[in-house]
Amino acid sequence: MAGIALGDRVRIGTILAGHQLRSMLTGAYAGPFSRWRLSGGAPDRLTVAPHDLRTADPTIAEDFYSGRYALAGSVVDIGGNSPFTIDPPSAEWQRALHGFGWLRHMRAADTELTRLHTRALIADWINEYGSYDHAVWAPEIIARRLVSWLSHSPLILRGADQAFYRRFMRSLARQVRYLARAADDAPDGTPRLICVIALCYAGLCMTGRQRLLRQSARWLDSELVRQVLPDGGHVSRNPDAIVRILLDLLPLRQTFAARDLPPSAALISAIDRMMPMLRFFRHGDGALAHFNGMGPTYPDVMATLLAYDESRGAPVLNASYSGYQRLQAADTVIIVDTGAPPPPLLSREAHAGCLSFEFSSGPDRIIVNCGVPAFGNAQWRVVSRSTAAHSTAALEDTSSCRFATSPMVLKKLGPIMLSGPRNVTVERHDAEVMALSAGHDGYRSDFGILHERRIALSPDGGRIDGEDVFSTAAGAGSRANPSYAVRFHLHPGVRATLTRDHSRAILAPARGEPWELYAGGADISIEESVYLGGLDGARRTDQIVVHGRARHSPRVTWRLQRLDRRERVAESPGEPGELPLVSEVEEAVVAAPSDAEAEAPEVSEDADPEERS
16 A cells, blocks of 8 residues: 555555455355355245336347347357356456346346246356355345346246246345345445345345345335435435436335335435435436436436426425535526545545536536446546546646555455545525535645635526636645646537637537637637547547646636627627626626637547546
8 A cells, every 4th residue: 555645544444454354254154154044945925026117128138049148338149158157258247147137128028938038047047156156146246136036026937837936936035145144245335225125125025024124124224314315415426326226216115015015204205305316417408417426327217217206396406415516597507516525435436526517508518527438448437537537627637536546455445535625615695696616625735725616607597607716725835836727528519619819619519509618818728538428438529628827827717608698799808797706796706808819739539548538
């Protein structure tokens, strides 16, 4: 752990000690002296099959029958072999295969041939892995497998002979017993929550499991209270966590009803809080904002989840517990990250994007964060977590958070976040002009600089005034004059061009009206960027960048204005007046625009991932 600060070393050491203890316990559960405890009576039958909300495609079942397995972004042609006997192309592909989420595609086909093929695959799995295997008996993989087996049990068991029926039930019971002992050792956050949800499913669906249901229901209530914040966000701060949890909680609520059992108040409350938070992160085109691990938005999944939203009201604007703010006027939406990093063990997907924002106008997303790819490509995932991959300010091309890089830490704990902003301040005014001011101290220890961002949105949604301020932290003394880059990453559907005097950028979305970005006379340039959060993989795009020195030019004012609504005064770019920001609500603080020139740099078509962000 060379190169890690002393405080971080102590924190990592404590976490590693706890991880080692849990690993020893997990090993004991699976050891030869404890494995006999996994044996026991199997349930006579299953009483109910939970509903799977994920979209199914029967043509994928045909691909499986022909030996072509497309999972987690990788495609494998297994020929005449069993998919459980080949070397997996990636860990993600292996997890998807052994999680059995693909059973929904088999059930969508639901032919006699599909049922026979499904039973053959499950028999192969029981033969190869039914006893124990460290890689595929990880608690979160077992949980996904149990939910899939229970949800699609009608497909699996309809027409099955007695021998297969008994083997399936015994394997199901064995995995439930193991998971009941090992679920607490799953990684904190959504992996542990899905383990508890799976145990609730087992208690509801399997006969004679009343005790398991009581225990797992209490455990679920405890985890929901701990993980689902009062405003409906998840403690990891990842919007995608809300999607994943709802896809399992909504059918669980239905399963309680199918068994004529009332779901707990904690379960109902968690769903009721998460639904508005899901809409909080939505842009005009229906996609969720790219913060803290959020990748592509699947329209079919969103449509399914929102169909369960009974309130259908306006989304909340102030999600202070989750650390986000939303400004909205007419069809203009601004979503800002104003939160500190989550705890280390919940930060495996967290990003160094404090004070970054995304902006959409109607159905057009205009300014975005880079996002993360749906599958694979570890290099892009590392890049996507950096501050430079977000629409905010970065000092000296460094991130405002420090991530684990030690091979030992990565192997034991994953890509956790070691440190980041400790003090994030937020002030908001919801008068006629919505205004927000937020600041963080993520660069204090390295540069002695505090970053503050102010944003104001006009009542008609046609103008956004912003300001980034770099100030010397108290007690920091006189240090070097670090460079900064204030970045505005553009969605691939937006074309950016500089005006003739290079003082402004015209942002033209594919469908809607163009916007003008003006940076208060500071140097402005168009540079290459990459968009990772789309369904079609990484795409080249542009970013508007304002460069400067934190002590030489500590204030960057900028303005976004919809061109069809601006006062067109060719020689008087300072009119009309600026919007009031939070720092001085009574009068505008944005400096009057003045002309400036900046050359757009040459960009390389072969730029590697680090250079593009």
